[in-house]
Amino acid sequence: MALTSKQRAALRSAANTMDPVYQIGKGEIDDTLKQGIADCIAARELIKVKVLENSEYSAREAADILCEALDCECVQVIGRKFVLFKQKKKESAYTAVLAK
Template identity: 85%
Template sequence: MLNSKQRAALRGAANTLDPVFQIGKGEIDETLIQGVGDCLAARELIKVKVLENSEYSAREAANILAEALSADCVQVIGRKFVLFKQKPKESAYTALLAK
């Protein structure tokens, strides 16, 4: 679980990120969860966009993915949300989270 200072640092780091996944009409299925999981394993911090024709709101999609991947939802703004899952080894975000 992230505290408010860690969440704020990650929000700042995610500000310049572009969405790497889009959730559209289809359901959030195993393929999407696997793809997002692989991306989180490589990057740790990703931004995802929920399209207007999706049956999910951004908050619903963020909660489903965060629970399925044991990740933290950093923020939800409009139709975009940010997920974070720390690597077991030291990474670029270790210094941000240590503050």
């Protein structure tokens, strides 16, 4: 599912006030981290993740790795933070946003 620019803009505005729910630090992006983010994104649909300065990954690299592993969309990358989105099959909170 590719997001249009209007959908992406609406999701960016929704994520603007959110705090990061995960931090990627010095260690690898391993299966435990991927599973934790997968569970969180399944519950919330839209999450923000922060990459710490001591991480070996840039925010873009980490976002690309997680998007490929979790089959989700990267909405935005700014500085050391990025936003991921994966729409639920039923009862999505962002149905109105994505209908535009």
